[in-house]
Amino acid sequence: MxxxxxxxxxxxxxxxxxxxxxxxxxxxxxxxxxxxxxxxxxxxxxxxxxxxxxxxxxxxxxxxxxxxxxxxxxxxxxxxxxxxxxxxxxxxxxxxxxxxxxxxxxxxxxxxxxxxxxxxxxxxxxxxxxxxxxxxxxxxxxxxxxxxxxxxxxxxxxxxxxxxxxxxxxxxxxxxxxxxxxxxxxxxxxxxxxxxxxxxxVHDNFKNLIIKASEQDTLYSDVFDGMPGRVLKSPGAEAIMKSGLNLIDSMKSALEIKKILNLSTTKFLALSKDMMKSEEGKSLLMQARQANGTIKHLKALREGDEKEGFMFAGQCVGGIxxxxxxxxxxxxxxxxxxxxxxxxxxxxxx
Ligand SMILES: Cc1cc2nc3c(=O)[nH]c(=O)nc-3n(C[C@H](O)[C@H](O)[C@H](O)COP(=O)(O)O)c2cc1C
Structure with a gap:
């Protein structure tokens, strides 16, 4: 004990x-x-x-x-x-x-x-x-x-x-x-x-990817959701690293998140303004990027989509x-x- x-x-x-x-x-x-x-x-x-x-x-x-x-x-x-x-x-x-x-x-x-x-x-x-x-x-x-x-x-x-x-x-x-x-x-x-x-x-595809991964198989970048963060190396994550932020996708994702969280347009806009004022959310595209990240993250953990989705994971994947x-x-x-x-x-x- x-x-x-x-x-x-x-x-x-x-x-x-x-x-x-x-x-x-x-x-x-x-x-x-x-x-x-x-x-x-x-x-x-x-x-x-x-x-x-x-x-x-x-x-x-x-x-x-x-x-x-x-x-x-x-x-x-x-x-x-x-x-x-x-x-x-x-x-x-x-x-x-x-x-x-x-x-x-x-x-x-x-x-x-x-x-x-x-x-x-x-x-x-x-x-x-x-x-x-x-x-x-x-x-x-x-x-x-x-x-x-x-x-x-x-x-x-x-x-x-x-x-x-x-x-x-x-x-x-x-x-x-x-x-x-x-x-x-x-x-x-x-x-x-x-x-x-x-x-x-979490979908078995991603559990298995973690089991196969070495300690080198993560990527650290702000491209995934707008803040520097670490994800599991996977085809989807590598594609996002290469293509960077897609503005149209991000805006579409922001609207999907508005729906998931049941937010009125007024509330959604007020929150965007609040986030832009905060230390972590000052980038104009922060909210759209976060939304994009969220949708792609859900694709990984719910659907096991290795091509489109990505999954947050730490370097300890190498020991699992x-x-x-x-x-x-x-x-x-x-x-x-x-x-x-x-x-x-x-x-x-x-
Ligand atoms: C898929 C995933 C989602 C996460 N979501 C959040 C979150 O909503 N809030 C938070 O404070 N941290 C979040 N984290 C970070 C964890 O709380 C924690 O700090 C991190 O997993 C610790 O590192 P480890 O994965 O090496 O154990 C998330 C981590 C993962 C893997």
Missing amino acids: IKTKFTEMLGVQHPIMLAGMNWITTPKLVSAVCNAGGLGILATAASTPEETRKNIQEIRSLTDKPFGINQILIGPGAKENVAVAIEEKVPIINYSLGKPWFIDEVHAYGGKVMGTVALARHAARAEQLGCDMLAVTGHEAAAHGDVATSMVLIPLVASMVKIPIIAAGGIYDGRGVAAALLLGASAVSMGTRFIVTQESD QDIPTCKELIDRIIAEAENEIESARQKISA
Whole structure:
């Protein structure tokens, strides 16, 4: 049993978190991780407030363990989804990209707020604002890590802040967990590794592509959704890298997203204006690019379309070789981590 500030603060068995991933962290996957002793996080940015409430209630019907939601604060529906999570008294509210306005409200019902950061200066700021813990994302990670790798960023942030930090990016086994704890983290967050589990509904084509991939088989660029991000190398991803942003496709995708999220034209335009004002959304084409990325991402994970779609994934694809259940995976990783920690001194002095 590995006990840390993270397990004690949140009342979970193991220092392992399922990272919030839009469309992937379904109630089934979130509750499987919670029931296996980890912390499951439901990503809500791609859901309407009604879907968010339904998903939260479904998680509660599948597990009595603590869980969280992850909301990107600069996109459509952020205010509404956070409000639903607060009404539902979700134990952990994890946010990324943006400034949290809800910390006092979450604390009022005994909940905790977890900021996601990829820069040391953002970590210090999030602690000042009152966050209870931080997910710190390295360059190796799937999706939107920044330029510093976990090896540099985790100890740097650990010595800057007093709140517990959760290492995200590149972790897929017990060695990674042991190393993250030594670097100063209180837990790890895994995205890519949990995509390749029995309870993940990602299309088998992409699970198999991840299993076949080496550590070199990812691409990092802002061409996929407008922000620098990491995806799995696949025919579709390579085609997007070559052709760059297609403006007409992007505009079409933006309208499809408006439909998926059930947004009125007034709301859609107001959100576009808000995004352009934010630090991360200042590019004029940001929203269209994000929409384009979302549609192509859905093609990959739902339809398994390797030619048109692409899938966010981290460098740890190189270390993923099987499709276990979440419980098998968590039990194995914790046993490996305990073993690594136990035998470290012996190995080093031998
Ligand atoms: C398919 C996919 C979708 C993601 N969606 C989100 C998201 O909606 N919000 C967020 O904060 N991070 C998102 N991420 C990033 C993860 O939360 C996490 O930081 C990352 O997966 C950690 O790196 P790893 O994949 O190496 O474990 C996503 C990652 C993947 C693979």
